[in-house]
Amino acid sequence: MSYNKAPSITGETINPKVKAFNYEPCGEIVRHAERLQQQMDENPDSLPFTEIIHCNLGNPQVLGQRPITFFREVLSLCDNPDLLNKDEARALFSPCAIRRARRIINSIPGKGSGGYTSSRGIKSLRQAVANGISARDGYLAKSDDIFLTDGASAAVNMMMQLLIRSHEDGILCPLPEYPLYSASIILHGGTMVPYNLTEDRGWGLEIFEVKRCLEEARSAGLTVRAMVVINPGNPTGQVLSITNQEEIVEFCRKEGLVILADEVYQDNIYVENKKFHSFKKVARSLGYDEMDISLVSFHSVSMGFCGESGRRGGYMEITGFGDDVKVQLYKVASVTICPNIAGQILISLVMDPPKIGDESFETFDAEKEKIHSSFLKRAETLAKAFSSLEGVSCNKIEGALYFFPRLHLPKLAIKTAESEGVSPDVFYTHRLLDATGIAVVPGSGFHQASGTIHIRCTILPDEDKIAAMIPRLKSFHESFMNEFRGSEPYMNDVRR
Amino acid sequence: MSYNKAPSITGETINPKVKAFNYEPCGEIVRHAERLQQQMDENPDSLPFTEIIHCNLGNPQVLGQRPITFFREVLSLCDNPDLLNKDEARALFSPCAIRRARRIINSIPGKGSGGYTSSRGIKSLRQAVANGISARDGYLAKSDDIFLTDGASAAVNMMMQLLIRSHEDGILCPLPEYPLYSASIILHGGTMVPYNLTEDRGWGLEIFEVKRCLEEARSAGLTVRAMVVINPGNPTGQVLSITNQEEIVEFCRKEGLVILADEVYQDNIYVENKKFHSFKKVARSLGYDEMDISLVSFHSVSMGFCGESGRRGGYMEITGFGDDVKVQLYKVASVTICPNIAGQILISLVMDPPKIGDESFETFDAEKEKIHSSFLKRAETLAKAFSSLEGVSCNKIEGALYFFPRLHLPKLAIKTAESEGVSPDVFYTHRLLDATGIAVVPGSGFHQASGTIHIRCTILPDEDKIAAMIPRLKSFHESFMNEFRGSEPYMNDVRR
Numbered sequence: 001m002s003y004n005k006a007p008s009i010t011g012e013t014i015n016p017k018v019k020a021f022n023y024e025p026c027g028e029i030v031r032h033a034e035r036l037q038q039q040m041d042e043n044p045d046s047l048p049f050t051e052i053i054h055c056n057l058g059n060p061q062v063l064g065q066r067p068i069t070f071f072r073e074v075l076s077l078c079d080n081p082d083l084l085n086k087d088e089a090r091a092l093f094s095p096c097a098i099r100r101a102r103r104i105i106n107s108i109p110g111k112g113s114g115g116y117t118s119s120r121g122i123k124s125l126r127q128a129v130a131n132g133i134s135a136r137d138g139y140l141a142k143s144d145d146i147f148l149t150d151g152a153s154a155a156v157n158m159m160m161q162l163l164i165r166s167h168e169d170g171i172l173c174p175l176p177e178y179p180l181y182s183a184s185i186i187l188h189g190g191t192m193v194p195y196n197l198t199e200d201r202g203w204g205l206e207i208f209e210v211k212r213c214l215e216e217a218r219s220a221g222l223t224v225r226a227m228v229v230i231n232p233g234n235p236t237g238q239v240l241s242i243t244n245q246e247e248i249v250e251f252c253r254k255e256g257l258v259i260l261a262d263e264v265y266q267d268n269i270y271v272e273n274k275k276f277h278s279f280k281k282v283a284r285s286l287g288y289d290e291m292d293i294s295l296v297s298f299h300s301v302s303m304g305f306c307g308e309s310g311r312r313g314g315y316m317e318i319t320g321f322g323d324d325v326k327v328q329l330y331k332v333a334s335v336t337i338c339p340n341i342a343g344q345i346l347i348s349l350v351m352d353p354p355k356i357g358d359e360s361f362e363t364f365d366a367e368k369e370k371i372h373s374s375f376l377k378r379a380e381t382l383a384k385a386f387s388s389l390e391g392v393s394c395n396k397i398e399g400a401l402y403f404f405p406r407l408h409l410p411k412l413a414i415k416t417a418e419s420e421g422v423s424p425d426v427f428y429t430h431r432l433l434d435a436t437g438i439a440v441v442p443g444s445g446f447h448q449a450s451g452t453i454h455i456r457c458t459i460l461p462d463e464d465k466i467a468a469m470i471p472r473l474k475s476f477h478e479s480f481m482n483e484f485r486g487s488e489p490y491m492n493d494v495r496r
Numbered sequence: 497m498s499y500n501k502a503p504s505i506t507g508e509t510i511n512p513k514v515k516a517f518n519y520e521p522c523g524e525i526v527r528h529a530e531r532l533q534q535q536m537d538e539n540p541d542s543l544p545f546t547e548i549i550h551c552n553l554g555n556p557q558v559l560g561q562r563p564i565t566f567f568r569e570v571l572s573l574c575d576n577p578d579l580l581n582k583d584e585a586r587a588l589f590s591p592c593a594i595r596r597a598r599r600i601i602n603s604i605p606g607k608g609s610g611g612y613t614s615s616r617g618i619k620s621l622r623q624a625v626a627n628g629i630s631a632r633d634g635y636l637a638k639s640d641d642i643f644l645t646d647g648a649s650a651a652v653n654m655m656m657q658l659l660i661r662s663h664e665d666g667i668l669c670p671l672p673e674y675p676l677y678s679a680s681i682i683l684h685g686g687t688m689v690p691y692n693l694t695e696d697r698g699w700g701l702e703i704f705e706v707k708r709c710l711e712e713a714r715s716a717g718l719t720v721r722a723m724v725v726i727n728p729g730n731p732t733g734q735v736l737s738i739t740n741q742e743e744i745v746e747f748c749r750k751e752g753l754v755i756l757a758d759e760v761y762q763d764n765i766y767v768e769n770k771k772f773h774s775f776k777k778v779a780r781s782l783g784y785d786e787m788d789i790s791l792v793s794f795h796s797v798s799m800g801f802c803g804e805s806g807r808r809g810g811y812m813e814i815t816g817f818g819d820d821v822k823v824q825l826y827k828v829a830s831v832t833i834c835p836n837i838a839g840q841i842l843i844s845l846v847m848d849p850p851k852i853g854d855e856s857f858e859t860f861d862a863e864k865e866k867i868h869s870s871f872l873k874r875a876e877t878l879a880k881a882f883s884s885l886e887g888v889s890c891n892k893i894e895g896a897l898y899f900f901p902r903l904h905l906p907k908l909a910i911k912t913a914e915s916e917g918v919s920p921d922v923f924y925t926h927r928l929l930d931a932t933g934i935a936v937v938p939g940s941g942f943h944q945a946s947g948t949i950h951i952r953c954t955i956l957p958d959e960d961k962i963a964a965m966i967p968r969l970k971s972f973h974e975s976f977m978n979e980f981r982g983s984e985p986y987m988n989d990v991r992r
Binding site for chain 2: 008009010011013014015016018019021022023024057059060061062063067069072073075076077079080082083086088089091092109110112113114115116117150151153154157161162163164165180183184187188225226256257258293294302307308309310311312321322324325327328331332334335336337338339340341342343
């Protein structure tokens with residue numbers, strides 16, 4: 001007997017929806033940085049810098065953010081509840097963490113942390129999350145509206161799976177985009193309906209633009225089901241004003257759109273004049289209840305003062321959905337059985353942290369404050385540094401972990417990039433990385449407006465690294481501009 | 497202005513693929529058991545029993561299986577690596593666990609356990625898994641073929657997402673089934689192609705039956721892409737013979753089918769004459785390599801001696817797939833960014849446990865052996881007890897955590913069930929639960945052969961509970977049979 005020696009599955013014969021999306025905005029720059037790192041390890045003097053500074057990754061703890069001590073103590077105790085009964089543990093864990101871990105373990109069916117849980121998460125931890133939301137918003141949240149999830153991405157995917165029936169279903173998403181959304185929409189067979197944020201107005205969201213896009217999509221035959229809003233914004237770093245949020249609520253209510261509110265950066269706000277307001281709070285304060293508008297709020301343990309990205313904890317709060325829909329969402333959750341328990345515990349801690357009077361409160365508060373004030377300093381320093389560069393404009397970094405400055409590059413630089421077969425943003429970021437070790441992401445990975453050049457930069461490297469990085473950035477940028485300035489003025493816009 | 501007060505999303509307007517599947521085989525029996533538990537809590541003397549015995553759930557630790565000490569020590573230390581540098585920790589953790597945790601933490605980029613990892617998992621932990629597979633099989637496994645996942649269910653869903661293009665793509669699955677497979681296939685828009693296991697031959701898998709189903713599916717216009725094999729079997733508890741596995745490999749190779757091998761019960765085997773052989777080992781021992789056959793092996797931390805279901809750790813090993821396919825699978829993994837770190841660590845420990853000479857080895861080995869020998873006893877006791885019941889036939893429990901005995905009930909029982917609007921298996925299981933507190937699952941939740949009556953029972957309750965349960969079961973069954981025997985003989989088969 002002789003059979004075909006070809007494998008039965010090839011790149012040609014897989015699900016075309018998988019092939020259709022691209023979800024690696026940082027991919028090439030990461031690989032290039034890895035190659036340079038390897039070169040540096042093997043031959044330390046071969047490069048004009050001694051370390052790679054990663055401004056490309058939204059990965060707080062890999063870039064040095066310290067975990068919150070109380071959180072790790074509780075996790076550690078819940079992982080090994082035998083410790084709770086040992087006197088020696090008192091030398092290693094705060095009494096507050098011991099109490100909390102004991103309370104958590106006792107509230108889990110089976111009184112351990114190793115069993116399957118409900119597909120929507122452990123009831124007591126959902127209640128802790130609901131209590132945290134109630135305290136934050138001043139409006140009651142119910143544990144039955146909470147689904148605990150393996151991070152916000154899992155929750156977003158679940159909602160897309162629930163909402164999208166075919167490519168005739170559209171989901172409104174902001175541009176520049178966080179590419180999870182386009183990836184998830186395409187993977188689940190829907191159509192992304194992009195709306196532009198307005199760079200000139202601090203990356204503001206303008207309702208007439210959203211309305212224009214909605215109407216265009218409807219004329220093309222799409223049924224638009226939901227509007228994604230990321231607040232604070234990724235990759236743009238803007239924070240919506242409350243008036244703007246009210247407009248969005250009114251708009252979605254009128255148009256019958258579900259609001260998918262990505263609120264994972266709610267603890268990352270750096271401006272005095274803006275605060276975080278959840279979309280649910282805004283809707284309720286306008287007098288709208290469950291019967292008026294369908295809302296999903298996504299949050300996770302990955303960002304903010306917690307920064308525990310790899311632990312995969314998160315929740316979604318769903319309001320304004322009937323029980324018939326919740327039953328179906330539960331089914332979607334059940335195909336991966338349950339979210340991981342450590343992540344479930346962690347999100348309950350984020351939403352119900354130590355309070356004044358708890359032994360751990362002072363340490364917790366100091367750690368949180370240190371992280372926050374450092375972000376604030378870094379955001380200011382970086383925005384100032386980028387704004388001072390020739391041909392670079394940069395909005396204020398109001399929140400999240402990113403900013404998205406615009407580059408106006410000389411004509412010759414753009415031509416050179418073209419002749420090398422890459423886009424100008426890719427050209428610039430690779431030159432920057434090669435010359436300085438500073439890794440940022442080309443704006444094309446985030447679907448920047450056609451004809452513009454941006455980079456996405458994080459505020460995550462620590463203050464010392466940022467201080468070391470700025471002179472290198474300035475000096476690189478000056479040489480780059482001088483090299484390509486030629487006799488022609490630089491272009492403000494590149495329409496190709 | 498007045499808007500429609502209807503929520504924008506209703507049960508009518510969600511993704512029909514979500515509505516189409518059913519994934520709650522134990523649902524109604526669990527809810528009924530919960531109601532009884534509540535009644536018992538409120539009014540302890542109102543029921544003819546004093547506790548619910550859960551033989552319905554495959555959830556080891558919730559039913560009393562103790563976690564492996566070494567695993568929990570390492571997890572606990574990795575969650576709180578500050579402990580690694582504290583002298584006091586030596587009183588609480590074995591030196592072996594301290595060394596392992598230090599090695600793991602040092603091998604993670606960023607040297608912490610809170611950052612995003614690669615979407616396929618941390619390289620050093622993938623290598624630990626690959627080493628474990630190599631040692632188990634005697635054939636080399638490569639870390640690049642390993643994807644760490646949030647449990648096996650997540651991995652199965654990823655493969656279905658990759659393989660299924662439309663409802664014209666079929667996946668062969670065993671009946672009685674573990675309903676994750678039908679749920680995942682329907683959710684991803686494909687068609688399940690069931691093949692029957694043969695109850696009379698110990699739930700054996702007969703290739704001519706699989707071939708018949710494949711041909712029928714092809715005649716109906718389906719492209720059959722893969723064959724799911726669960727070994728040891730859920731819900732049937734059978735272990736495939738090596739000859740049978742060889743036939744399956746030959747068959748799938750000849751027919752160009754990917755083997756999706758659910759091998760999560762590989763450490764749960766209770767018969768002397770059968771051992772676990774991975775499908776990869778069987779294929780390689782037949783002389784087939786990557787060019788000959790495409791294979792996926794799923795494993796997790798949920799079952800076996802580990803039993804850490806709620807931690808969501810697992811892996812899939814994929815061989816015989818081109819790099820073009822792996823790149824696409826990586827993209828599927830990337831939409832949920834990365835598997836949770838605690839789960840990644842745990843699966844690395846399952847595949848690379850303490851070795852002879854390690855300080856923790858004796859304890860580890862004793863704990864593992866205790867769990868295994870207790871399963872063995874429980875499997876024997878339960879199969880014997882069920883086989884002794886009038887009208888019940890029960891295959892030997894060779895592996896996994898389940899068995900699937902067949903009931904031959906009196907005609908009158910079946911008529912009574914009909915008159916109550918339920919199927920006979922549902923009727924029997926509810927009567928059993930109400931009378932004895934013993935919870936088992938009706939076979940219809942596992943797609944039993946039409947016209948037959950089965951129940952699925954786990955071997956998870958501890959030995960004392962099983963000892964207490966058997967007389968209650970026997971006495972209930974005797975009364976049940978007497979009640980319905982009437983003047984007519986009981987039916988062997990119910991064809992309705």
